[in-house]
Amino acid sequence: xxxxxxxxxxxxxxxxxxxGIGAAVVRLALAQGADVVFGYHSDEKRAQALADELxxxxxxxxxxxxxxxxxxxxxxxxxxxxxxxxxxRFDVLVNNAGVTRDTLFARMAPEQWHEVIGTNLDSMxxxxxxxxxxxxxxxxxxxxxxxxxxxxxxxxxxxxxxxxKAGIIGFTKxxxxxxxxxxxxxxxxxxxxxxxxxxxxxxxxxxxxxKSLIPGHAFGTPEDxxxxxCFLASDRARYITGQAIEISGGLVV
Ligand code: NAP
Numbered sequence: 275x276x277x278x279x280x281x282x283x284x285x286x287x288x289x290x291x292x293x294g295i296g297a298a299v300v301r302l303a304l305a306q307g308a309d310v311v312f313g314y315h316s317d318e319k320r321a322q323a324l325a326d327e328l329x330x331x332x333x334x335x336x337x338x339x340x341x342x343x344x345x346x347x348x349x350x351x352x353x354x355x356x357x358x359x360x361x362x363r364f365d366v367l368v369n370n371a372g373v374t375r376d377t378l379f380a381r382m383a384p385e386q387w388h389e390v391i392g393t394n395l396d397s398m399x400x401x402x403x404x405x406x407x408x409x410x411x412x413x414x415x416x417x418x419x420x421x422x423x424x425x426x427x428x429x430x431x432x433x434x435x436x437x438x439k440a441g442i443i444g445f446t447k448x449x450x451x452x453x454x455x456x457x458x459x460x461x462x463x464x465x466x467x468x469x470x471x472x473x474x475x476x477x478x479x480x481x482x483x484x485k486s487l488i489p490g491h492a493f494g495t496p497e498d499x500x501x502x503x504c505f506l507a508s509d510r511a512r513y514i515t516g517q518a519i520e521i522s523g524g525l526v527v
Contacts, residue, residue: 279280289368295499300337312337346395365416395438402417
């Protein structure tokens with residue numbers, strides 16, 4: 275590890291890496307010297323364009339997109355196995371893929387509940403399971419799970435999402451205790467409101483109201499979150515584990 279390349283020669287697997295926070299993590303990890311395999315679900319063109327751009331910008335590094343629905347056990351297992359095959363070494367898993375299907379609980383259809391739980395929470399099992407033993411055997415590495423302010427504090431209209439993200443935090447703490455002795459850290463990152471497609475759908479008046487609750491009156495950027503994730507992925511964070519670190523501009527203090 276050098277000061278300017280804290281992820282030099284590390285191998286990362288990032289789910290949901292084709293846009294938003296995941297894409298910012300992929301971008302920064304490559305800039306910090308890593309090889310990256312990233313997942314996407316529906317937008318192959320976008321994923322391939324990102325991989326082409328970053329491969330050209332970082333000759334000699336690997337940046338490989340793989341399609342998989344992480345809520346599907348079979349696809350997730352295939353994704354994990356293929357990802358390992360593309361990397362010379364594997365050090366860091368970033369479980370980032372997620373969706374929201376906001377609605378009041380009284381109106382929530384079972385499909386909405388299952389899609390949110392399946393993509394955000396079940397994927398912790400389906401993706402992490404095949405990738406855990408390589409880290410444990412290597413006796414080193416990091417798992418970073420993207421949770422949310424919603425999982426820490428609960429947000430009306432997001433019962434399924436809050437439940438999934440709170441579940442991620444519990445999963446993170448328990449797994450950190452299980453594998454800490456093997457030199458593998460497990461942390462959750464809980465973003466507040468970040469400028470991505472996920473928040474772009476929000477009505478303007480609601481966005482303005484939420485900004486008024488943030489001390490700096492602004493949403494965060496995907497790069498803000500990527501810097502935290504890449505720090506947790508590096509040796510600099512080797513003594514941090516089992517934490518849920520909120521990155522919300524002080525939305526809740
Ligand atoms: P985003 O811009 O909507 O991007 C979502 C990513 O996840 C895309 O790459 C998408 O791939 C992928 N994805 C969605 N469903 C998937 C599935 N079933 N299987 C595999 N990949 C799937 O989201 P974001 O805002 O960057 O959010 C990233 C993470 O941060 C999520 O876990 C989210 O819950 C969390 N978060 C976001 C915010 C925020 O304010 N943005 C706040 C707190 C937490 P395709 O494009 O190919 O479909």
